[in-house]
Amino acid sequence: MASKRFIEMVEPLLTLMPTVPRPNRPVTLGSRLIWTFLAATVYLLLSVTPLYGIVASSSSPLFNPLVAIIFASTNGTLAQLGIGPIIIAGIIMELVAFSELMDVDLNDPKDQARFTALTKLVAVIIAMFEGAFIMSTHQLTVANAGLAFIVWLQMLFGAVIVILLDDLISKGWGIGSGISLFILISIIRSIFQSTFMPVTVGAGELLGIIPALVAAVYSAAVSHTLAPLLSIVYRFNLPGLIGLIATIVLGGFIAYVELMEVRIPLSFVQYGGYKMSYPFKVMYVSVLPIIFTAYTVALIYNGLYFIWTTYNPHNANALLNSIACIRVITTAKFGTINEPCPSSLIYYFTVVPYNITPQYVVVHILMYVVLSVVFAYLWVNLAGLSAEDQARTMVSSGLSIPGFRASARSLAVHLKRYVNSLTFTSGLLAGFIAALGDVLGVYGTGIGLILMVEIIIQYYTIAMQEQLFEAYPGLKRILGVE
Template identity: 55%
Template sequence: MASTGRRFIDVVEPILRYVPTVPRPREALSMGSRLFWTFLAVTVYLLMSITPLYGLSPVTPSFFISPAIAAILGITFGTLAQLGITPLVVAGIILEILVFSDMINIDLEDPEDQAKFNALLKLLAIVFGLLEAVALVTSGQLIPVNALGGVLIVIQLLVATIIIILMDDMISKGWGLGSGISLFILVTIVKQMFAMAFSPFTLPGSVIPYGAIPALAAAIYYAIGGKMTYLMSILYQVNLPSLTGLIATIALALIVLYLELMEVSIPVALVQYRGYRYSVPLKLMYVSVLPIIFTAYTVYLIGEGLTLLWSAYNRADTNPFLNWLACAHMTSVGLIPCPNSLLYYFTVVPRNIDAAYIAVHIIMYAALSVIFAIVWVNLAGLSAEDQAKYIVQGGMHIPGFRPSPKVIAKFLDRYVRMLTIISGLIVGVIAALGDIAGVFGGGIGLILVVEIVIQYYTLALQEQLFEIYPGLKRLLGKE
């Protein structure tokens, strides 16, 4: 398998030389310069998210993706950011699985192989971007004015994908701070949160602003005049900003922040220096947010499949078996699933929510998230065996145990297994509760925002420390 993977790299290597890339800066940039380039990348991405695609028909398209997943992937419908970071994320996940499963033989510790990995990642992202752009046009999700318009839309999305890839490459190469993918996710979700909290604009047919805080001010104004209806209506609204959503956003953000900072310490010692001991921390939120993203996407795809089943075969709602699978009613406000059908439980927060939906939604998210967490840990190099290998390669061992990967892996297995299940359970429950409570940016988006903010805070402290003590940077091999 390894030789096959190596041959694949050798075959595509001539192509990788033509993949566009950003060179590293000749010398380490100051914090001010890196902040400038980071701000520039954010500005370009925001401009792309408000620039409409040329050649797009004014007919409102129907996108087969939920708003929550769109926010996570940095997607803004009908703009140059239509694909967002989807090509990069999909390419990254597939490539990591192929590398960690040894289907592609790349040593990420070798600088030359690391460069090939980065080039292959960009090449796959460009290919996925092109394929996704063509799929959006041919499936009718992006409706062009004519055939030429369709070609122009594909070209625009391909160029936009290359720009996003290069901006991510620029930031990760040391011109900016952190990761471009994380930065674009953060910008997209925070923009959505800001709109849900502060937008002064009103939706068609409403006199109350869209944002929760302006809506509260307007509702109080009407309440003083004797109209209490508006004040009661903004307490909780399904799929719209509300006071409940605002309070839940703050409360869950603090809970996630607390959980993200919790760690389990594994005592280790250096083999060469007996008596020198310290701890290797394993985060309580061990699997991060990827399993819940897979969970949300799985639930959404099943819901879309059931919706198509209803649309094609059961619009009359006369077949008992199909009614159990997919029963719904088309109204002026959209599709309303029947509470006694499976489609109801695979709809992301339906309008007619009840206690049964809340219970099933939480249990389903928690169970699927744990399953995907276990799968991801074994695919992404996070298993006990992988952690043991890293400890031994670092010249460390666990006191009282032989410095053998198998022995250490057996010791770590109970910790890794427990953290995998607990972290998967936590993110599943928080994401489900966030969706039900109307958290701004969605439950998954909130977890992502907190994680990325912590990463950037830690990175900023590290960079500040390196500027004060330049020798520390050389000592840690960060140059």
């Protein structure tokens, strides 16, 4: 009841939160596609509009490409925070709701509106603190100190616009969710740039692999050597041929696994024991555990980097060197870069170091697999996906196991072996694919590839469902879909 009183206390503040009204009548599929396109266009404009007052060439060692992909953020633009505040606020509020720390009935329209408004408020607060953290840790270089507050305000403004765009799509004006849409745009843009972008970076190297391949073929023909072709097979921090092949192969494998299902035989009690099969995806919890994994690895790296910059900036302490050691090396193609020492712990939390050792590959993959499996089990038990939760849902829907008593307890015992196996398998596969993709230089990162395939499948399913509902409107009433 205390949580109820808390919501009532902050309700005047919740009414000030900007919101998008729900449509008064059902929106056609064509109109929803237009609104989705407009939301995507606004997000793209945010992601290419630079923040006023920062040094354009500035970059930070704390910038993590994995986190940028997951949060659909673009460094140095109005989309600096991306969807990070929305995701973090959503996870916090979902955990609070499922753990019953908040006395709220999500089936009650009034409570649901309050809960949604409170989630937005939490997202705005997170955006304020995240923007302040970015400025205080100098992840953006400001032209002068007087512009720091203006840069912070711009980041907050961009975050609020993204929150409203997500609200627009989620309220039924668009298709799917804004979070999925912006992540998909971010990943596709990254893959497109890695494949086709004809701009030069570093020591005059072409960014896109296709332009680089054309240039390498020409150079090989002129010089009559294979050196130009071999130089683009694997390029540090740049798209290579191995990355292109790995993107295609892993993308196909992810799509295959995402569509795999395990069907459990059940029966309808109220229809005289009518038998059916209930599908469980093999990738039972593929996205959120690997998001938690990437974020955890990034946080640990940032923590170790903080130790180095604060207590061991000159690598003078042998004990601290084993924890965090950053050295400056000079390369022919990239000039001077900060490289973690292979003998230090921070080396294994780097996304992809310049010097990759066999030990790094093994530890990196094992670390991702273990963390992903652990987070998979945690999420299943916290988010209402456990065998007990599934059993209660099935029993309330009139489902039971043929030959067993129709009770949630007996069904949970039967489901436990399936849910536990699928949780472990999905966590293991997601962690392995993500880590292997990083090592092989997959375009858009391994985690991004998993997210992209799953979101595309999700959008395809939604589009097919919407077409079916438009052709047969009575199905919505039969299935209880609003």
